[in-house]
Structures are given as C-alpha cells and as structure tokens.
Amino acid sequence: MQTLATTAAISTKLSTNLSGSVSKVDISTDSGALATDFITNATAQTVTATLSAALDGGTAGDASDDLKLWGSIDGGTTWTDISAKVTGTAVSWDGVTLEAGANKIKLALTSAEVTEGDEVAANVVGKVTTQTVTVDATAPTFDTTEEGTNEAAVDVAENTQVGIHL
Secondary structure, three states: OOOHHHHHHHHHHHHHHOOOOEEEEEEOOOOOOOOOOOEEOOOEEEEEEEEOOOOOOOOOOOHHHOEEEEEEOOOOOOOEEOHHHEEOOEEEEEEEEOOOEEEEEEEEEEEOOOOOHHHOHHHEEEEEEEEEEEEOOOOOOOOOOHHHOOOOOOOOOOOOOOOOOO
C-alpha cells in the first residue's frame, strides 16, 4: 500500500521532470462505413498509437526520467501496464477484447515508479488520450417479403432472345 507521502513525491516528480503524449490511436479492424470511423464488428483488436518520445527518458543509468504506458478498455476503471507493447515510439497493444457497444480506450503515461493500476489516475504525465470504439455486433437484417426478393419476372414473347449478364 502506498502512503500519501509517496504519492505526493511521485506527483511532484512527474510535474517537474517528465513529459510525454500519446497520439494517432487506431484499431486493427475498422469495418464501419469509413476506415477511420472507429466502428467495427470485431471484438478482437490490436490498438496502435504513437508516443511523442520513447519510454526510456534517454538519460543512461538514470531511471528518474523513464515512463510507463498504461492502457484501459473500460474508460479508465481498470488499467494495465502495456509498456512491453512499445517499441521505440510505436505502440502495438495486441490481445485487446472489446465488448459490444461503446468502448472507451484510454492510454496514459506515468512515471516508471507507478506500479499499480489504481495509481494511474493520480500520476498521469500530460493528458490521458481517449478513443471511443463502437462494436456493432448486430447482424444486418434483410426484407424477405416478395418485394424484397432478388427474383424478377420477365414476360417474353415467342421467339424473343433474352440475355442476362451478371
């Protein structure tokens, strides 16, 4: 359990030493009307994004400027450390399973000292990046009445040739 003094120390350190941001959030299967509308029929996704800088702060031997990347698929209620899903500045969070309906994917950077998901909200570096993804799991319906069939009646006089091209 973290004490209030430890939380305050982490928060102070974050505000003075660290910076970073997450951008270009995308999903692997966007099957909506537009390839960028974040509407899909696939619950299994890989979430990709770009970081403004690598998680390693760049100071050799000094972990005080290192960051962690956390991800949430439930609007920030629960957080998972997805730092291992980062290569350089590229994020590729595979194995994400979304629910039918609206899903709020959140990505947040924290100090490397943050070790528990319940510490994320109080220790975010910069802003939390949010992307809503809608999983439309409703199968389309078709009108099966006679007006909605694909059958066509053609009256053809005797000795008339009809060509049908498909």
